[in-house]
Amino acid sequence: MLKSNIVIGLDIGTTKVCVVVAEKDDLGKLNVLGKGRANSEGLQRATVVNINKTVDAISKAVADAERESSIKIKGVNVGISGAHVHCIYSNSEVSVNQSGIVNESDVRRFLEKAKTNIRYLDIDHEIIHVIPQEFIVDDQEGVLDPIGMAGMIMRGSAYIVVGLRTKIRNIKQCIEKAGLEVNAMTFEPVASGLAVMKESEKRSGTVVIDIGGGTTEVAIYIDGAIRYSEVIKVAANDVTHDVAFGVKALNDVAEDVKIRYGCAWTKLLEEDEEITIDGIEGRPRKSLPKSSLTVIIEARMMEIFELVRDIIKRSGYYEYLNAGAIITGGGSLLPGTVELARDILGLDVRTGYPEGVSGGIKDAVNNPMYATVMGLVAHSLENSLYQEHGMAEPSSAGQQAAACDLPQSDSAAAGADPSQESQQPAGNKFVDRLKKFWDQL
Structure with missing residues (x-):
């Protein structure tokens, strides 16, 4: 029986749920076959607070990914984060x-x-x-x-x-209620780092800062391994709430204003301009200077990076970050974020985009907001967490899923017994073998 080389990543975030379907190409890189995305209203700070809303968002994102990829999704590698981790x-x-x-x-x-x-x-x-x-x-x-x-x-x-066992159980319950199985759970800072870091950065020492909707995740890598991580309960949604409070607007309007006109660093503003926004519930439109909006955004972004700086220094690894910092996630997209981070952290900073994507609809996921889900897919590939039951089945559209005749190696997804020794060739790199142990243990 042919073995599937299809891997699935599921990122259940505070503001969005993302699903990516990918396969391994001949060079071992990711070929993205489809993705799905849905607004998330069932989580707060990466913690499930409404099961039904979370299930609905997962189901919608999965349906979109199945329709785009023509793959019937069964098992997923889901990311997990939050202050409880x-x-x-x-x-x-x-x-x-x-x-x-x-x-x-x-x-x-x-x-x-x-x-x-x-x-x-x-x-x-x-x-x-x-x-x-x-x-x-x-x-x-x-x-x-x-x-x-x-x-x-x-x-x-x-x-x-x-x-926390209860919060992990809630995530699993949502996935199962959506008709899926959990092949593996991956700590999201590990996934984000895997997606955006180059090997030279990982060896030289770098910190990955993933600014999501509800949380900011910090992971420090030294000599090729993760050495420290922490989750901050301040993130992009807090910026939106500050804007809504500052300009007296609905959250949806504030989010739109932030994305269209927002800037994270006042020093980048060369010319001021007037911004017009919708009033609340039919009230007259109002205007404000862009500089005022920038001051609001900058204050909260400064707080985030000051907290990150404190974490790095508390870890004891600040002096070892020769490759500086990588900022990723949807909250990294505002103009001026790199410059502000560089100023506060005192490190070289770049924006992290998903690496190692060779083809398919790669342009659709070439965005920092997809760093976590692409890292989950990459982690699935490295751990051979392929579609369960050996074959990736076609979706309801009736199109045949891609498959290859590569043997499936030991993995939690295949129900492998962790006590059995791996059947991989001894010549494989140790780091590849070792990553398989994570989900077995």
Whole structure:
């Protein structure tokens, strides 16, 4: 039976729900087959507050993606975020197997022990990811790929992402009520980083700042691995609310004014101009200087980047960010955002667009607001989280889905037993093998 190479990402955000259907091309890059998007009204600060509204938004976005891609969507890799998600460092140490050569079973035992070594993990929380930081084989430090190395003891540390069980359950419940299955859950800062970072930036040290509707996510990468992350409960919606309060307008009008005329840095304004906006419920239209709008926006954006700066310095990694910062998400699109971030953070800054997209409708997702969902798709590809049941089925439109004869490797989506050893060739890069462990564990 032919195996599908179709992967699905689902981003349930505070302001929008996005679904992307993609396949792997001959070079291992993403070929985007379809996407769906719907307004989200069932979440606040990345937390579900209305099940029915969230289900409706998921269903609408999925229907659009199915119609565009001609793929019947079954299982998804969904992003998870929010202030309830936090990360814990855990040390681990295991004896190498009797052969004295580190194998994949040793690494799995290492990660399992890292999980069991976590302190203060109560029954209200569950593990989302177990991400290794470094390995030490006997006295050899800084080992990136321990498999194949000779030694007696393997030590190191792992970065473990945990979240509140009830809030994770609500996300799963929404997806299941929409008729889908959860193949995997991915911490959104991990997904955003995977989507927008270049390998050189990841190795050199960079911070990824994803400004969404309800939350701003911060993830710091040093020497190729995520080292620190935190979620801030201030984001783009707060800018819109400030504009609505400042100009006395409805939120929808304020959002439109922000997008059409907004600027995040007053120093970029060369000439002032009058902006005319609709009054509330039939009241007369009103006007205000663009400079006044910019002052309102700048104040809140300054707060966001000052909070980010505090997080970076508190992490202890500020001096190691040789590649600076990458800002992404829909909240990064206002003119002047890069300049303001550069001024407050004291780092080189660029806007992050999805990387590694080779074809299909790639122009439709070439936008920072799709960074998270494209990262979820990329993470699915790296973990072989293909459409369940082996084949991607055609949608109700009756068109046949793309498929290939690549064997599906071990994954949570295929129901693999984490205790079984991987059947991948030993020559594969360790980082690719290791990413498969995250969702198995």
